[in-house]
Amino acid sequence: MISTKGRYALRVMVDLAEHRNGGYIPMKEVADRQQISLKYLERILPSLSRGGLVDGVHGKGGGYRLMRDPGDYTVWEILSLVEGDLAPVACLAGNAKPCSRAAECRTLPLWEKYYQLTKEYFAGITLSDLAGLAPADNYVI
Amino acid sequence: MISTKGRYALRVMVDLAEHRNGGYIPMKEVADRQQISLKYLERILPSLSRGGLVDGVHGKGGGYRLMRDPGDYTVWEILSLVEGDLAPVACLAGNAKPCSRAAECRTLPLWEKYYQLTKEYFAGITLSDLAGLAPADNYVI
DNA sequence: CTACCAACATACCATGCAGGTAGGTTAATG
DNA sequence: CATTAACCTACCTGCATGGTATGTTGGTAG
Numbered sequence: 001m002i003s004t005k006g007r008y009a010l011r012v013m014v015d016l017a018e019h020r021n022g023g024y025i026p027m028k029e030v031a032d033r034q035q036i037s038l039k040y041l042e043r044i045l046p047s048l049s050r051g052g053l054v055d056g057v058h059g060k061g062g063g064y065r066l067m068r069d070p071g072d073y074t075v076w077e078i079l080s081l082v083e084g085d086l087a088p089v090a091c092l093a094g095n096a097k098p099c100s101r102a103a104e105c106r107t108l109p110l111w112e113k114y115y116q117l118t119k120e121y122f123a124g125i126t127l128s129d130l131a132g133l134a135p136a137d138n139y140v141i
Numbered sequence: 142m143i144s145t146k147g148r149y150a151l152r153v154m155v156d157l158a159e160h161r162n163g164g165y166i167p168m169k170e171v172a173d174r175q176q177i178s179l180k181y182l183e184r185i186l187p188s189l190s191r192g193g194l195v196d197g198v199h200g201k202g203g204g205y206r207l208m209r210d211p212g213d214y215t216v217w218e219i220l221s222l223v224e225g226d227l228a229p230v231a232c233l234a235g236n237a238k239p240c241s242r243a244a245e246c247r248t249l250p251l252w253e254k255y256y257q258l259t260k261e262y263f264a265g266i267t268l269s270d271l272a273g274l275a276p277a278d279n280y281v282i
Numbered sequence: 283c284t285a286c287c288a289a290c291a292t293a294c295c296a297t298g299c300a301g302g303t304a305g306g307t308t309a310a311t312g
Numbered sequence: 313c314a315t316t317a318a319c320c321t322a323c324c325t326g327c328a329t330g331g332t333a334t335g336t337t338g339g340t341a342g
Contacts, residue, residue, distance in 0.1 A: 059310025200339030
């Protein structure tokens with residue numbers, strides 16, 4: 001199951017896409033609009049920043065800003081960054097030790113296909129799809 | 142993510158389908174074949190039994206047995222029974238309190254469609270698909 | 283009737299993660 | 313220098329996972 005961390009991150013990104021004006025948007029605004037605890041948001045945003053999805057600036061007039069066009073962010077990218085591994089079962093996660101029963105496992109192909117399905121679904125949706133913005137809607141500076 | 146409980150339950154069901162002979166199969170056999178702790182298996186099977194998926198009999202010569210043809214069990218049915226709710230996010234789970242932001246939530250439709258996709262995928266696969274048995278392969282008594 | 287087998291039930295425990303809260307530090311602006 | 317806002321660290325509570333251990337109940341075989 002996707003945790004609140006992933007869900008909140010997605011909502012913040014959509015919010016930043018909808019309210020973008022070329023400048024920096026303080027998290028307090030987003031927290032108010034989205035009704036999410038500011039402190040909790042502040043714990044999520046650094047990973048988005050380190051991942052190069054947003055750009056954060058300290059101090060007065062500061063805040064966060066998208067670094068690319070909303071149409072260039074996929075949901076898969078955002079969720080992966082925040083949630084880590086989106087594998088449906090432990091044996092498919094990146095840090096999993098190789099399973100000796102893999103070759104004969106009757107259920108492994110089921111999980112693999114489901115993983116693939118999940119990836120394709122989330123990779124096919126961008127921020128502009130969610131924000132209801134046209135893909136050609138360009139960044140205003 | 143699907144927990145070991147769900148994964149093990151599925152493997153047990155497939156094992157019971159592959160080795161079914163009309164009689165009862167003791168969990169010790171399954172535990173040995175599947176390399177799963179017997180004690181842990183014994184904690185999973187009562188729910189499968191209560192759910193009417195298998196039939197358990199005490200004592201010597203006892204064990205568990207499928208109650209229907211393998212082709213009549215869907216993966217969705219098995220996982221739902223053992224895992225409870227398979228909703229990808231908390232707001233879609235059955236026990237979730239109604240969210241006041243649902244009407245305006247930009248991300249809700251995304252989760253709903255993913256939930257639907259998951260359901261359709263798992264409901265489209267049966268035990269006989271996994272066990273490699275032909276659907277017409279009938280129960281031998 | 284007794285030994286044995288196997289399902290079934292219950293209790294306990296260690297670990298990790300979710301979902302926060304609290305407080306302070308650093309960097310930029312006016 | 314006061315304010316703003318990102319950023320960092322530590323801590324806390326509750327719950328789920330993945331077991332282990334110790335039985336009890338019900339049925340069969342000898």
